[in-house]
Amino acid sequence: MPASNHAPARDHGIDAAPDALAVLHAVFGLSGFRGAQEQIVRHVTDGGNCLVLMPTGGGKSLCYQLPSLLREGCGIVVSPLIALMRDQVAGLTEAGVKAAALNSTLSFDEANSVEQRLIAGDLDLLYVAPERLLTPRCLSLLDRAKIALFAIDEAHCVSQWGHDFRPEYIGLSVIAERFAEVPRIALTATADELTRKEITARLGLADAPQFVASFDRPNIKYEIVDKQNAQTQLKAFIRERHAGDAGIVYCLSRAKVEDTAETLNRAGIPALPYHAGLDAAVRARHQDRFLNEDGLVIVATIAFGMGIDKPDVRFVAHLDLPKSIEAYYQETGRAGRDGKPSSAWMAYGLSDIVQQRRMIEESAGADSFKRVSIGKLDALVGLAETTGCRRSRLLGYFGETFAEGKCGNCDNCLSPPLxxxxxxxxxxxxxxxxxxxxxxxxxxxxxxxxxxxxxxxxxxxxxxxxxxxxxxxxxxxxxxxxxxxxxxxxxxxxxxxxxxxxxxxxxxxxxxxxxxxxxxxEQTSGRDRPSRTKSKRSDPAPQPASRGTAVDANLLGALRAWRSEVARKRGVPAYVVLHDSTIEGIAASHPSTPEQLRDIPGIGDKKLERYGRELIALVNSADD
CATH class of the missing domain: 1.10.10.10 (Winged helix-like DNA-binding domain superfamily/Winged helix DNA-binding domain)
Structure with missing residues (x-):
C-alpha cells in the first residue's frame, strides 16, 4: 500500500503505511466496512480502476474518500451539483479531512486559494464540476498537482441511456487519456446493462472490475396507488403516515410543483417549491431550508435531488410517472438514507402513460433512442401494474434475483391484490x-x-x-x-x-x-388497502449502538437541541455535525468517558476532540 502524507494519517498517529481500518476508525468513527466497501477501497488504494454500483445510502462516498486518504496526493472528485460538493466538503471538514471544492460560487480569490492549496499538497480531497475540470486552466492545474485518484460520481450522467444524461460528462474521457497512470473509480446508484457499457467505454474502464452491490433498500416501503385526485391522496398519505416528517414530492411540470406546494401549505403541511424556473437565489434558499430544518416537504421537478445527502427524508412521493425504473429507483432512494423505515409512494394513472409516451415520440431523439426510451417506460409501467412483489420486480430489472420472492414491505405483499x-x-x-x-x-x-x-x-x-x-x-x-x-x-x-x-x-x-x-x-381505492399480511420488515432499520438500554428520550431531545445550535453556529446542516444514528447511540449508551464516547459509530478523533467534552457534559446532566 502506497505511503501517505495526509494530515489525517499523521494527526492520528498512524504509521507511514496507514491501515484502511485504522483510518476508517480514526477519521469516520466507524469500526468496520459494509458489503464490498473494503474490497473496493483496497483495490483503488492499490492503484486499480473500477466501476461501483451501490444504492443510495450504501456508502459509495467512502469508496473514494478513504483511498484518497490512503494514497499519496489529492483525490479529485467529479461531481455534478454544487449542493452535493458543499455537503461533502462540510462533512469531511468536520471529520478533520482537508477538503475543498472548485465551482462557480467561489470568488476569484477563493478559487485561487484552493488552487494554491492543491499545488502545495495541502488538500486530501477536491470536488470539481465536470465543466470546470475540462477547462484548459483546470487541466493544467491538475498536471502540476499530485493526484491520488479520480472519482467520477453520478457516473450514469455520462450515458445517453442513463436517466440523467449530462452532455458535459462526455468530455471526461480526457481523464483516462491525460492521466492514464492515476486510478479512476466511477460510481452510480443506478445503471442497467446498456448504461454500464457506455460508462465503461467513455471513461476507459472496459477492462476494470465492476463492483455491483445489492440494489435492495429493505427499509423503503414501495406503494403505488390508482390516481384519482392526486393532491387529495397526497395530503391523506402525509397526514396519516408522515405527519411532521421531511419528504420530497416529485411533479412533472413547474406549474404543478407550484400548485402542489401551495395546496400542502394551505393544508397545514409546510412545503417549498423547487424547479428550474425559480430564481437561482430562491432555489438555493429553499434547498438550504430543506437541508437544515426539520419536517419540511420540498415539491420539485427532477431538477432537485441528485446528490442530496439529507439522511432523514422519510418519504418520496411521485404525483407523475417518472421516465424509467432507473429514475424511479434513484428518486425513491433519497428516502431513508439513514436506514430507518421510509416510504416510496406514487399515484399513477392512464394519463401518465399517454403523456410520457407522447413526450418520447415528440422528442428530437433518434429512432434508436426513442425505442430504448419506450422500452424503459414499458418496464416502469410493468412495475406499476404488477400484482406481485414490487421489490422483486424492481430488483429483477437490475438483474438481481430476490431470493425470498416476497418482501413483506410493499403494498402488494402487505395487501395482495385480487x-x-x-x-x-x-x-x-x-x-x-x-x-x-x-x-x-x-x-x-x-x-x-x-x-x-x-x-x-x-x-x-x-x-x-x-x-x-x-x-x-x-x-x-x-x-x-x-x-x-x-x-x-x-x-x-x-x-x-x-x-x-x-x-x-x-x-x-x-x-x-x-x-x-x-x-x-381488481380496481382498488386510492387510499391504503387494508393489510392482509403482517410485514416481515416492519422495522428493518439497524439499531443504534447501545449497551442493551433503550434510547433516553429526554437526553435525545437535549442532544438534538445542542446539535441544532452547533449546526447554526457553524453554518452546516445538523446531520453534518452528527447523524441521527450517532446521537441515538449516545442517548442509548450514556457514555461518561471519552473512551466510551469514542465507541459510538460516527465519533471519529476530530469530532471527539471538538465535541467530546460538551457531549459528555450533556449525558452527565441527564443522569443527574
Whole structure:
C-alpha cells in the first residue's frame, strides 16, 4: 500500500503505511466496512480502476474518500451539483479531512486559494464540476498537482441511456487519456446493462472490475396507488403516515410543483417549491431550508435531488410517472438514507402513460433512442401494474434475483391484490376501440362502453354501434383500471399522431380471438388497502449502538437541541455535525468517558476532540 502524507494519517498517529481500518476508525468513527466497501477501497488504494454500483445510502462516498486518504496526493472528485460538493466538503471538514471544492460560487480569490492549496499538497480531497475540470486552466492545474485518484460520481450522467444524461460528462474521457497512470473509480446508484457499457467505454474502464452491490433498500416501503385526485391522496398519505416528517414530492411540470406546494401549505403541511424556473437565489434558499430544518416537504421537478445527502427524508412521493425504473429507483432512494423505515409512494394513472409516451415520440431523439426510451417506460409501467412483489420486480430489472420472492414491505405483499380472469372484459374494450375507429381517447371510449348518451357520442353516431353499453357491469373507475392494464400489457397503445387516442397493437388480435390469457387486477381505492399480511420488515432499520438500554428520550431531545445550535453556529446542516444514528447511540449508551464516547459509530478523533467534552457534559446532566 502506497505511503501517505495526509494530515489525517499523521494527526492520528498512524504509521507511514496507514491501515484502511485504522483510518476508517480514526477519521469516520466507524469500526468496520459494509458489503464490498473494503474490497473496493483496497483495490483503488492499490492503484486499480473500477466501476461501483451501490444504492443510495450504501456508502459509495467512502469508496473514494478513504483511498484518497490512503494514497499519496489529492483525490479529485467529479461531481455534478454544487449542493452535493458543499455537503461533502462540510462533512469531511468536520471529520478533520482537508477538503475543498472548485465551482462557480467561489470568488476569484477563493478559487485561487484552493488552487494554491492543491499545488502545495495541502488538500486530501477536491470536488470539481465536470465543466470546470475540462477547462484548459483546470487541466493544467491538475498536471502540476499530485493526484491520488479520480472519482467520477453520478457516473450514469455520462450515458445517453442513463436517466440523467449530462452532455458535459462526455468530455471526461480526457481523464483516462491525460492521466492514464492515476486510478479512476466511477460510481452510480443506478445503471442497467446498456448504461454500464457506455460508462465503461467513455471513461476507459472496459477492462476494470465492476463492483455491483445489492440494489435492495429493505427499509423503503414501495406503494403505488390508482390516481384519482392526486393532491387529495397526497395530503391523506402525509397526514396519516408522515405527519411532521421531511419528504420530497416529485411533479412533472413547474406549474404543478407550484400548485402542489401551495395546496400542502394551505393544508397545514409546510412545503417549498423547487424547479428550474425559480430564481437561482430562491432555489438555493429553499434547498438550504430543506437541508437544515426539520419536517419540511420540498415539491420539485427532477431538477432537485441528485446528490442530496439529507439522511432523514422519510418519504418520496411521485404525483407523475417518472421516465424509467432507473429514475424511479434513484428518486425513491433519497428516502431513508439513514436506514430507518421510509416510504416510496406514487399515484399513477392512464394519463401518465399517454403523456410520457407522447413526450418520447415528440422528442428530437433518434429512432434508436426513442425505442430504448419506450422500452424503459414499458418496464416502469410493468412495475406499476404488477400484482406481485414490487421489490422483486424492481430488483429483477437490475438483474438481481430476490431470493425470498416476497418482501413483506410493499403494498402488494402487505395487501395482495385480487386477480381475476379478464378475457371477456378485455375483448369488450378492445372491440370498442376497433369499432370507434381507434381515433378516440379513454373518456370517450368509456362513455361508449357504459352507454353514456352524451353530445359527443351522438355526434359521431357511436350510440348506434353494437358495442354501445356492452360494459355496464363496470363503472368508469374500473374501466380506467382495465384500460391502464391493457396498455401495460401491450395490447393497447397511445397514438402519437392523434393526441390522446388509443389504438390496438398486434397482440390485441390474439386477445380478441381468445388465444391470450388476460388476468386483471381488481380496481382498488386510492387510499391504503387494508393489510392482509403482517410485514416481515416492519422495522428493518439497524439499531443504534447501545449497551442493551433503550434510547433516553429526554437526553435525545437535549442532544438534538445542542446539535441544532452547533449546526447554526457553524453554518452546516445538523446531520453534518452528527447523524441521527450517532446521537441515538449516545442517548442509548450514556457514555461518561471519552473512551466510551469514542465507541459510538460516527465519533471519529476530530469530532471527539471538538465535541467530546460538551457531549459528555450533556449525558452527565441527564443522569443527574
Amino acid at each position: 386477480v381475476r380472469d379478464g378475457k371477456v372484459v378485455a375483448q369488450k374494450l378492445l372491440s370498442c376501440v376497433y369499432r370507434i375507429g381507434q381515433r378516440f381517447g379513454a373518456m370517450h371510449l368509456i362513455d361508449v362502453l357504459i352507454g353514456r348518451l352524451n353530445a359527443r357520442v351522438k355526434q359521431f353516431g357511436h350510440d348506434r354501434l353494437s358495442v354501445f353499453g356492452i360494459g355496464r357491469e363496470l363503472n368508469e373507475k374500473q374501466w380506467r383500471a382495465v384500460l391502464r392494464q391493457l396498455v401495460a400489457m401491450g395490447h393497447l397503445q397511445a397514438d402519437s399522431e392523434a393526441f390522446g387516442a388509443l389504438k390496438l397493437t398486434e397482440s390485441a388480435r390474439a386477445v380478441l380471438k381468445g388465444k391470450t390469457v388476460v388476468m386483471l387486477r
